[in-house]
Amino acid sequence: MIKLYWSPRSRSFTTLWLMEESGLPYERVLTDISTGAQKAPDFLKVNPMGKVPALADGDVALGEAAAICAYIADRYPETRLAPAVSDPRRGRYLQWLFFSPGCIEPAIIQIFTKIEIPTSTAA
Numbered sequence: 001m002i003k004l005y006w007s008p009r010s011r012s013f014t015t016l017w018l019m020e021e022s023g024l025p026y027e028r029v030l031t032d033i034s035t036g037a038q039k040a041p042d043f044l045k046v047n048p049m050g051k052v053p054a055l056a057d058g059d060v061a062l063g064e065a066a067a068i069c070a071y072i073a074d075r076y077p078e079t080r081l082a083p084a085v086s087d088p089r090r091g092r093y094l095q096w097l098f099f100s101p102g103c104i105e106p107a108i109i110q111i112f113t114k115i116e117i118p119t120s121t122a123a
């Protein structure tokens with residue numbers, strides 16, 4: 001059975017939502033980052049980066065929330081969560097799949113950490 005390793009108050013939420021939408025049977029494995037569970041040797045075998053979310057599906061193991069979403073949608077097309085590779089809507093699907101980790105998250109982190117990131121290197 002698919003195992004989704006998750007922690008409260010983390011990026012796990014996207015993947016928990018995805019798994020519920022998928023209708024696939026899966027097991028939630030609590031990996032509480034407030035206790036350091038993400039650095040336990042057994043978890044590091046699933047995601048050597050020591051981060052949640054992570055997913056194990058048979059011999060497949062991966063981290064990264066967007067990658068987990070893409071993996072489930074492609075591996076289980078019966079869930080109808082993604083346009084097929086040949087579908088013209090595939091391009092926009094990929095654009096929005098990567099928009100959150102590529103654009104929204106860095107902006108949120110910048111706001112919360114108040115780190116100034118120069119928008120231009122011009123003098």
Ligand SMILES: N[C@@H](CCC(=O)N[C@@H](CS)C(=O)NCC(=O)O)C(=O)O
Nearest residue numbers: 010011033038050051052053064065
């Ligand atoms: N780019 C990764 C980020 C994963 C990540 O940083 N997860 C945090 C929780 S939101 C984590 O596991 N932090 C614990 C740690 O870094 O030790 C993703 O989108 O899944």
